[in-house]
Amino acid sequence: LRLFDAAKTDYVFDAENSALIQKTEKLLAPYNISFGNRVLRQIEDFVKIYCACFGDKAAAENAAVERILLSKVVSKLENKVVENKQALASEFDKLGLKSCGEFVRKLSED
Numbered sequence: 830l831r832l833f834d835a836a837k838t839d840y841v842f843d844a845e846n847s848a849l850i851q852k853t854e855k856l857l858a859p860y861n862i863s864f865g866n867r868v869l870r871q872i873e874d875f876v877k878i879y880c881a882c883f884g885d886k887a888a889a890e891n892a893a894v895e896r897i898l899l900s901k902v903v904s905k906l907e908n909k910v911v912e913n914k915q916a917l918a919s920e921f922d923k924l925g926l927k928s929c930g931e932f933v934r935k936l937s938e939d
Contacts, residue, residue: 836881844872849894856920860909872897895926903929911936
């Protein structure tokens with residue numbers, strides 16, 4: 830519990846002001862998917878704890894952001910109609926969110 834609490838206080842990550850989070854939110858806005866305060870807090874906590882477990886903070890931060898975005902936010906696209914999956918996937922790729930791009934490419938046609 831001490832390590833958990835230390836990770837949350839020692840590592841600095843501001844989800845609300847993260848350029849990557851903001852760009853992802855803009856990409857998902859047309860699908861009425863947004864980031865509430867609860868989700869932003871969960872993203873922050875996850876990224877901080879994930880980064881505390883790895884030495885390369887920049888690489889760990891990007892990996893952590895992508896993992897939490899994919900599981901908490903991007904996955905909501907499963908219940909949406911995505912007209913141009915390739916274009917959206919390419920936008921995720923440009924942001925360095927390759928797993929999110931792959932997820933979009935694999936969305937069912939149904």
